Amino acid sequence: MTLSHQDKPEYFRLYQQYIDARHRQGAMYPARQQQYQRFILCNWLNPLFFEFYQKDRLLAVAVTDELSNSLSALYTFFVSKEQDRSLGRYAILRQLEYARAQDKRWLYLGYQVDGCRKMNYKRQFTPHQRLTPHGWQNFDE
Secondary structure, three states: OEEEOOOOHHHHHHHHHHHHHHOOOOOOOOOOHHHHHHHHOOOOOOOEEEEEEEOOEEEEEEEEEEOOOEEEEEEEEEOHHHHHHOHHHHHHHHHHHHHHHOOOOEEEOOOOOOOOHHHHHHHHOOOEEEEEOOEEEEEOO
């Protein structure tokens, strides 16, 4: 794993391949450069880019916002033919490792939508908190 503080052209190529292969039914399809830039980049916060390589081949990128006491996992995309390697889960583990090393209290994984199969992986990381109608609840599933 390597870290970068700036966007690189190869990220969009990987993102485009990922969206076009895995999200043909979604609003992000087809992947476009302008949509990618609006989604990933902003002028008020520079994301970290966790890069995952096999030798010289870029396999995955985890885009992560770094805040004073936390990290926020914005989006991870990877070579879709390598999905059996669980690169998304691996990226979360590496972000957790980085958060601990930087003395961050939290890694925010984003919304958990129970009815969405593609988001249910987040429940596997414990302990975690969820915002419910009764406020923030701790889960140690």
